[in-house]
Amino acid sequence: MGNCCERAANFFGPQKNTYIRVSLPAVCFVWQIAMVVLFGVFIRYDEESDEKGWNEFKKSHNITSNIENDFYFRYPSFQDVHVMIFVGFGFLMTFLKRYSFGGVGFNFLIAAFGLQWALLMQGWFHALDPVTGKITIGIESLINADFCCAGSLIAYGALLGKVSPVQLMVVTLFGVTLFAVEEYIILDLFHCRDAGGAMVIHTFGGYYGLAISWVLYRPNLNLSKRLNGSVYHSDLFAMIGALFLWMFWPSFNSAITNHGAGQHRTVINTYLALASCVLTTFAISSMSQKKGKLDMVHIQNASLAAGVAMGTAAELMITPYGSIIVGFCCGIISTFGYLYVTPFLEKKLKLQDTCGIHNLHAVPGMLGGFVGAIVAATATEEIYGKEGLIETFDLTGKFENRTMSTQGGYQAAGTCVAIAFGLVGGVCVGFILRFPIWGDPADDFCFDDEAYWEQESSPLYILMSFMQLTNMN
Amino acid sequence: MGNCCERAANFFGPQKNTYIRVSLPAVCFVWQIAMVVLFGVFIRYDEESDEKGWNEFKKSHNITSNIENDFYFRYPSFQDVHVMIFVGFGFLMTFLKRYSFGGVGFNFLIAAFGLQWALLMQGWFHALDPVTGKITIGIESLINADFCCAGSLIAYGALLGKVSPVQLMVVTLFGVTLFAVEEYIILDLFHCRDAGGAMVIHTFGGYYGLAISWVLYRPNLNLSKRLNGSVYHSDLFAMIGALFLWMFWPSFNSAITNHGAGQHRTVINTYLALASCVLTTFAISSMSQKKGKLDMVHIQNASLAAGVAMGTAAELMITPYGSIIVGFCCGIISTFGYLYVTPFLEKKLKLQDTCGIHNLHAVPGMLGGFVGAIVAATATEEIYGKEGLIETFDLTGKFENRTMSTQGGYQAAGTCVAIAFGLVGGVCVGFILRFPIWGDPADDFCFDDEAYWEQESSPLYILMSFMQLTNMN
């Protein structure tokens, strides 16, 4: 079988070398050993997960019940987020007919590495104890680490099928690093609210991936055109990913919001926006085709855009109908993106975006950042209560006297920072990835699991290959 | 490919028009805009999700910890229910060989619309503040909205493959409306207990779908016979749906039961009944075939019947062995239904029930209603404690003096109301759906995603179509 396929590939032209037997194990081993060392030096349990610490914490805070451990506020949402990262993102990327292993498999590799590196990077920037020099971690750190991976996984969406796993490890190493820095600027220096990461995760991740893909433009990618599409069952696998993302997005946006009414309201807002988005997605998808038929690509992707766009505003008092309006618009914008913007980007801007992250993450994320800015700027004590306003925007310490319009301004500025980090960081990483040492596939060997995965030589696959060669489709 | 398939269809007879390019977008847009307006007028956060409200609530109720927000009692169950609605129901309906997109995709559309409409309808009937004229929503409202959708999704099971998405939107609009009314009668006027909805969800939804399907009877449906069945992989996709329904049914039944022992006991009862049901399903399925082979249809469906049948009684003190007995009987009854009743209904009653909702929802739901009536009628202070009896059946206010046998009588009457609403409502909706404006498929074009979904023209599919035409199966 291998022979058969290689011959087919050679028929179209000479093949780049996808040999990764040295580079992939080397990268995995060296970086994982680095993790062991750095975790040994820096990472410790926080007071709510440390046996001794928690007993002291309970005494000092006069807590009588273990149920007040942060674990019980966060764990159900954490597991939902975890499912989104590994099954949601992973299976959403199985839609290509012969790249499903790469979609879900490399997603797994990236996230498993990324979350470790994220615990360190985010720890250094946000949780380094100046006295002990240690980072302490708890359930909220794990959620943030998963979030941080999401940035790189979004970027992977633009690169799907065109890069090697070694390149993806590089994308993740820099992606997580850049993420931690822009997050520090946006959340700590600018003191923005962005619980669901419309800015820090989606806007950054989207533009980061687009910029890399732009630098890695392949003029002859149409040589792999036969594999750049879905088949019936691969679309169903992708639907598993899409639905788990859609269903658990309320958990994503509420996972680290304030205990009590904060988490409660975030869930309601995200839930409503997502429902509304589905209807407009179906509407535009049907309108766009001459017989009114629906396109699975839109259903799988555009119906999620509302979750992204509510990333910032969901925890605020945006009101239920405000959420529905955001969802309404996102379904339209995102589906139009798949219909017109992605082809335009490919033809005019030389930007090949396999999963259409421009329409699912970059634009809705940016939109979400600005929606958040508006909702923040219009917040009043009348709506939130005096206490509620301080809690929601954490207006304590040096931010005590910040006005709401100032807060709105910083939120908007934060969105711009996320875009800038994504674009500049992505271009730099893109150039690093152009070195001819990473084992990426030739233009006629993209979107093909044959490059990096052992394949069963099923007679069915032989038949399919045969028919593809003889132009039966 | 499209050509190939159309020609095949024409070979059997002329084709109805499945053009929905105007009607589907129109329905989606108009109804979604109506949602925006109605939400703007009516829907607000409740006091536990409103920033100001929750701070006041905590003070007035002397609550010190945010963990007592209803959110933390309900959110894990809510997410499980959400998975059941979108992945459970959705993937259970992917079992047809060429209608998996329609199964999971239209399920998605129905539920996304239905839950918004349900928040309004249920709000008007149950939660309209007479002073402010507003409906306030919290996590329990979201669960109830998901439940309300389930009624229409069950009805979709009977119609699967034979209706257009526009018709399904109509089914949902009326289904949710009828649901809210019968729920108001059963839960508020009759003051029944029905936490898992054996009556209000499953009995109603089942008979609603059956009645619609009966009105829409297609005498020449055997023209689509070649597609009315599963293939190997579509059965595996359906198994994903079946298992998520099965696993999360304890959450479904316990999602809105009383805090504390109520939720705890509901989970135990449902868990046991479902386990027991699996064994009798396997037994009857094996007995029914001459070599003892098992049928995936039974495993996917009948093993769920116990969850339905425990919908009312699970929160009561039915005892663990009582639960197992209910499961035992349900597995037998439901599997026999698939073996004998569904074919009988089709032949004698002219009722085409694609998924067999008669055996999975209608009959087990009705059974569950009566089991609940019996368990309620036999409830005593000895078993529940004085306080517990009042709490469990909410015997306060004007229901303070209701005896348990009266309660049992009302429970039984509630089941009858659910059946009546399902049958009468379904017949009326069925006649509406017979207008020739909805874009439903011709008799030889049912069970085919080709009607409403853009299809990849894979060589494999060409081959399959070719072989089907030449009678190779």
Next chain:
Amino acid sequence: MGNCCERAANFFGPQKNTYIRVSLPAVCFVWQIAMVVLFGVFIRYDEESDEKGWNEFKKSHNITSNIENDFYFRYPSFQDVHVMIFVGFGFLMTFLKRYSFGGVGFNFLIAAFGLQWALLMQGWFHALDPVTGKITIGIESLINADFCCAGSLIAYGALLGKVSPVQLMVVTLFGVTLFAVEEYIILDLFHCRDAGGAMVIHTFGGYYGLAISWVLYRPNLNLSKRLNGSVYHSDLFAMIGALFLWMFWPSFNSAITNHGAGQHRTVINTYLALASCVLTTFAISSMSQKKGKLDMVHIQNASLAAGVAMGTAAELMITPYGSIIVGFCCGIISTFGYLYVTPFLEKKLKLQDTCGIHNLHAVPGMLGGFVGAIVAATATEEIYGKEGLIETFDLTGKFENRTMSTQGGYQAAGTCVAIAFGLVGGVCVGFILRFPIWGDPADDFCFDDEAYWEQESSPLYILMSFMQLTNMN
């Protein structure tokens, strides 16, 4: 189709009788009726799920809020464990090209029976009230019952495709029984800690399955070789199972650990070990193939080994970097196992291990037992605090004065007990399964759903069978 396939089978040799029309229903019915009777005699709600009991419990323990019901500490983890048992284990076993129904279907049957029997067996050994003679159950009992099933499901992994469902019921009956006894010895008599069951679940289950498979050795299994492998889509289904196991393993290990910091820390440790394990699995998998291609079998299985190996130590203060080191080693050991040990076992020890449970459960479990012993032996008051040490190891009553090194010794001894129970029990059960009455398939009819499942006769399958017969692969 049936004809076609039977003829193909007969071509290779005479066929054993897979007729189970009497035996399977008989076993299911009789055992399920036994469950009804035994539950009626023995099983009652515990005080936190009983309406009256909980009201009294709250008063006697001075509890004001329902949120302190054990249900709210355990339910989210329970549901995750439940998903692991039914979807995780079930879909992980769908990887074979024509045994996916058997993989997920028989897994369902085993677990549904096993959990009922486990509630009784574990109840008699751990929770029998000496006064009333009753077993009381609550949410923790359900988790333990799911855990107990896991032992038998692991054993199924070694037997996959080679046994009949009736044999699997026997495996489960004895597996659960043996489990309850060894668990009683290890947890009660030896007073070991083993919250995630590295010893009691994985070591026992692994060796139990291996011993059975060794006794049931089939010298002519290569007659079914054509079906003993995966196809593209079956590997994707298996990836669903693998990912749900991987994602929810933190819940598995923490489901029954101590409230508060105990559950919190267990999650962190398991999460980190699993992430680390993924990288070394990818590294070794890539190194092992001449072009550096990855093998899905490794990714699906070896990346889970860290969860197993953390089963005992995860709740202890193993430190974050300690967890990462365990994961690092497990990825290497387990992948090497798949590469070299499984083929060695098959050739030299006549042990056919379909899923490679030796590498995923037996060895990592044993390793986990010893890691736990070391971490326990090195525990100090300095690390845990005086109170914390007593709580973590439950050093009360007659174990008040046990030293940590003694504890470590008992932990190591517990691992040996688990191995012994697995091996001896497995050999005995294996001999029972060799009676020619169980309807197991002939050597040329293994790994084939045709034996026990009604099959759609798709033209595609006919084509595949045809090509397999004519040696196209």
